[in-house]
Amino acid sequence: MKIPKLRIGNLIAEIPIIQGGMGVRVSLSPLAAAVANQGGIGTISSIGLGDIKASANEYVRTAREALANEIRKARSLTNGHLAVNFMGVLTNINDLIRVSVQEGIKMIVFGAGLPTKLPVLVPDPSVSLVPIVSCARAAKIILRMWDRRYGRITDGFILEGPLAGGHLGFSVEQLKHPEDYSLEKLLPEVLEVIKPFEDKYGKKIPVITAGGIYDGKDIARMLSLGASGVQMGTRFVCTEECSVSQEFKQAYLDVKKEDIIITKSPVGMPGRAINNRFLKDLEIKGKMKISCPYKCLTVCKADTSKYCIALALLNSYFGDLDHGLIFCGQNAYRVNKIYTVKELIKLLLDELKEA
Numbered sequence: 209m210k211i212p213k214l215r216i217g218n219l220i221a222e223i224p225i226i227q228g229g230m231g232v233r234v235s236l237s238p239l240a241a242a243v244a245n246q247g248g249i250g251t252i253s254s255i256g257l258g259d260i261k262a263s264a265n266e267y268v269r270t271a272r273e274a275l276a277n278e279i280r281k282a283r284s285l286t287n288g289h290l291a292v293n294f295m296g297v298l299t300n301i302n303d304l305i306r307v308s309v310q311e312g313i314k315m316i317v318f319g320a321g322l323p324t325k326l327p328v329l330v331p332d333p334s335v336s337l338v339p340i341v342s343c344a345r346a347a348k349i350i351l352r353m354w355d356r357r358y359g360r361i362t363d364g365f366i367l368e369g370p371l372a373g374g375h376l377g378f379s380v381e382q383l384k385h386p387e388d389y390s391l392e393k394l395l396p397e398v399l400e401v402i403k404p405f406e407d408k409y410g411k412k413i414p415v416i417t418a419g420g421i422y423d424g425k426d427i428a429r430m431l432s433l434g435a436s437g438v439q440m441g442t443r444f445v446c447t448e449e450c451s452v453s454q455e456f457k458q459a460y461l462d463v464k465k466e467d468i469i470i471t472k473s474p475v476g477m478p479g480r481a482i483n484n485r486f487l488k489d490l491e492i493k494g495k496m497k498i499s500c501p502y503k504c505l506t507v508c509k510a511d512t513s514k515y516c517i518a519l520a521l522l523n524s525y526f527g528d529l530d531h532g533l534i535f536c537g538q539n540a541y542r543v544n545k546i547y548t549v550k551e552l553i554k555l556l557l558d559e560l561k562e563a
């Protein structure tokens with residue numbers, strides 16, 4: 209079987225695999241570059257890179273410099289395809305998108321919010337704009353809005369289903385019945401709503417599925433259903449190139465299925481995480497003390513938010529898991545080995561060919 213390439217706008221990846229953006233500091237330059245070197249698309253997460261103890265102005269400046277630095281480091285490691293991931297709820301999102309484009313990034317992935325102004329911020333058609341959606345309705349709203357306002361459409365969509373790690377575009381109630389929102393159900397609906405826009409603009413809008421995709425067999429199934437590629441997060445956490453602490457990776461290796469839970473995050477969305485000491489303490493205390501010298505999320509309120517998610521994710525990154533939130537996908541309990549990115553991608557492609 210010939211492995212299909214993944215085309216998103218002008219960008220053509222040799223293999224149909226995107227390593228998903230993972231904040232805070234989970235997907236940095238070593239991981240993204242390693243994936244790009246294997247022919248996939250490596251995504252740097254723009255989230256939580258600044259000095260979160262600094263003043264507001266300093267935070268914005270350090271975040272911008274850290275992201276520029278991360279992009280340059282990745283570029284020094286690969287000539288392959290790199291993307292940067294953004295969350296719509298970041299207060300400094302425009303600044304971060306601008307610096308990414310200045311640093312030569314050719315693919316912008318936008319989640320956790322509607323990308324209403326993205327085409328204005330990034331008018332250069334050589335930069336692919338790829339929103340993350342969790343249903344056909346959201347894809348249609350974005351396409352209709354961009355078509356009417358800007359006379360352009362997206363270069364692709366990431367369709368993230370309910371089994372993904374991190375923040376999820378579903379309600380807690382919906383997440384109790386993930387089978388009702390499976391990628392197998394969502395994908396045909398998305399393919400249908402994008403069709404009139406593909407016809408109007410005479411170009412394909414690739415849909416990349418994400419969430420719970422674990423092995424080559426899963427990839428084969430997604431491709432056979434009409435996905436142009438897949439985005440994977442959880443599997444890439446347990447790679448040597450992933451920047452998180454050893455303790456973070458060990459938590460994935462140790463976790464049992466029943467300890468992977470849905471938790472409400474201060475971002476206002478549910479998220480999937482490991483039920484560790486931090487979340488259990490939070491359950492008892494109800495609220496942690498927050499001292500926030502700035503506001504990194506538009507939706508966060510220091511006096512009412514239960515905890516500072518930037519700090520909690522940063523603690524896990526550094527290995528202080530008792531005070532840290534550990535995001536993971538529903539399949540994290542299946543991970544039992546740390547691979548190099550090269551080994552992992554070879555394994556996935558071998559399984560894909562076999563399937």
Ligand SMILES: Cc1cc2nc3c(=O)[nH]c(=O)nc-3n(C[C@H](O)[C@H](O)[C@H](O)COP(=O)(O)O)c2cc1C
Pocket residue numbers: 227228229230231232234253255293294295319320340368371372373374375418419420421439440441442443445534535536537538539
């Ligand atoms: C630790 C972790 C952090 C994540 N952080 C983000 C993020 O900051 N922004 C985002 O759009 N997606 C985030 N995701 C989602 C991934 O990019 C990816 O779409 C998802 O994990 C795919 O599902 P999988 O983990 O089952 O492969 C995160 C996922 C994980 C596991």
